[in-house]
Amino acid sequence: MARRSQFKIPRIPEMTVRRLSVYTRCLLQLEEDGVKTISSQELAERFSLNSAQVRKDLAYFGEFGVRGIGYYVSGLKAELQRILGLDREWQVALVGFGNLGSALFHYKGFARQGFRISAIFDDDPGKAGKLADGVPILPMRDLARETKGRNLQIAIVAVPAESAQPVTEKLVAAGIKAILNFAPGRIRAPKDVRFKRRGAGAKLPGGVA
Amino acid sequence: MARRSQFKIPRIPEMTVRRLSVYTRCLLQLEEDGVKTISSQELAERFSLNSAQVRKDLAYFGEFGVRGIGYYVSGLKAELQRILGLDREWQVALVGFGNLGSALFHYKGFARQGFRISAIFDDDPGKAGKLADGVPILPMRDLARETKGRNLQIAIVAVPAESAQPVTEKLVAAGIKAILNFAPGRIRAPKDVRFKRRGAGAKLPGGVA
DNA sequence: TAGATTGTTAATCGATTAACAATC
DNA sequence: TAGATTGTTAATCGATTAACAATC
Structure with missing residues (x-):
């Protein structure tokens, strides 16, 4: 029972995923502080959670703890980073290169999470075809081809509200x-589009993931 | 059973309050479009919710519907605005007048929700004692007195992470x-401090309340 | 009145928490 | 071994949904 098989995908509650990234930030800090191990109880107290909840959240993904000891800080941190995809680079498409898009393009926080903007899409004839800091600005009609060719996995949407859904x-x-x-307003996407977020501008300082 | 007495305060679920502001924005639009009435079913469909949930959310606050008809758009809109406090002006203290505080001060969205910044607090000797667009910048030691004197009800916190909790x-x-x-990071406040939000920058374009 | 839709109760579902055998 | 803490099952709690009498 050490590892969950890929055939049995237990639905992970949204809240569990959200807490996972909270745990990760905490573990990062603990590691810096030189703490070697931490129990579910100690971890829970830091966020006013229940220790059983911490254990259950982690147990969705595997057995990371040691009975009688707790969790090794570095080991657990690495596991959670892997689970959250923070240990690798993602190819990102930025869609819309107006004021908002341009600001997001220069925001350093994405790179810190491994989000690499490797293509920009904008139909403005004054922009499409040019480069921004070496990143190509492409017309939307090239989207499908470039998504495959550049292995784009994630998109940042920074278009006007009325274009967001199309x-x-x-x-x-x-x-x-x-x-x-x-984009201001809400968009709908099928359930299998993962990590979808309403990336409210305000979340930027805190970290997106 | 027309109106809930002030003695029986049913705990309102957080999610209900959040949906209330979604309903309000929708009703605003419907009113503009000239729609006179809407049923819980129709309202629910717009957000992929259950009609019983819509009715229950509303029923926490009173009986706003008419059987066989649904809800009158303008009437319900007005009720919800009242419940959410969007129908009146709130006196707001802005704490911290650095880059972030200054940007928030100039952001027009707060005024649109009736949030009026009527005092700024900052201990920087280069700032305290001055005026910003006619709004006084005051030292933190005056906080208690000014809160009462100016009837300040809400505070916007825009200080460095390490000062946020104190x-x-x-x-x-x-x-x-x-x-x-x-402020970056998290703060804790007692439960009776209401409408508390982690006002992530990203939420700004969408509306805070 | 007949039809529609509310407000509310009861059933269902899912998430949190308590409890405890397993085990380091 | 004795003590501590996990992973997991069962109990609890709260929120969502179905169902329906009340009533416009």
């Missing part, structure tokens, strides 16, 4: 698997 | 009833 549908059709929506 | 405690002690925290 753009989302194009992204999904092109095979994008996760969308960070910074 | 500032929060001072605000609570001074009698502030709601806090919008824009």
Whole structure:
């Protein structure tokens, strides 16, 4: 029972995933502070949670603890980073290169999470075809081809509210698997598009994932 | 059973309050479009919710519907605005007048929700004592007095992460009833401090309340 | 009145918490 | 071994949904 098989996918509650990233940030800090191990009880107290909840959250993904000891800080941190996909680089498409898109393009926080903006999409004839800091600005009609060619997995949506939904549908059709929506208003996407977030501007300082 | 007495305070689920503001924005749109009435079923469909949930959410606050008809759009909109406090002006303290505080001060969205910044607190000797667009910048030691004198009800926290918690405690002690925290990181406040939000920058374009 | 839709109760579902055998 | 703490099952709690009498 050491590892969950890929055939049995237990639905992971949204809240569990959210807490996972909270645990990860905490473990990062603990590691810096030189703490070697931590119990579910100690971890729970830091966020006013129940220790059983911490254990259950972690147990969805494997057996990371040691009975009588707790969890090894570095080991657990590494596991959670892997689970959250923070240990690798993601190829990101930025859609919309107006004021908002341009600001997001220069925001350093994405790179810190391994989000690498490797293509920009904007139909403005004054922009499409140019480069921004070496990153190509492409017309939307190239989306499907470039998504495959550049192995784009995630899209950051920074278009006007009224374009957000049609753009989302194009992204999904092109095979994008996760969308960070910074457009005002709400968008809908099929359930299998993962890590979808309403990337409210405000979340930036705190970290997106 | 027409109106809930003030003695029987049924705990309102957080999610209900969140949906209330979603309903309100929708009703605003419907009113613009000239729609006169809407049923819980129709309202629910727009957000992929269950009609019973819509009715239950509304029923926490009173009987706003008409059997056989549904809800009158303008009437319900007005009721919800009243419940959410969007129909009146709130006196707001802005705490911290650095880059972030200054940006928030100039952001127009707060005024649109009836949030009026009528005092700024910052201990920087280069700032305290001055005016910003006619709004006084005051030292933190004046907080308690000014909160009462100016009837401040809400605070926007825009201080560095390490000051956020001590500032929060001072605000609570001074009698502030709601806090919008824009400082990086998390703050804790007693449960009776209402409408408390982690006001992630990203939420700004969408509307805070 | 007949039809529609509310407000509310009861059933269901899912998430949190308590409890404890397993085990380091 | 004795003590501590996990992973997991069962109990609890709360939120969502179905169902329906009340009533416009």
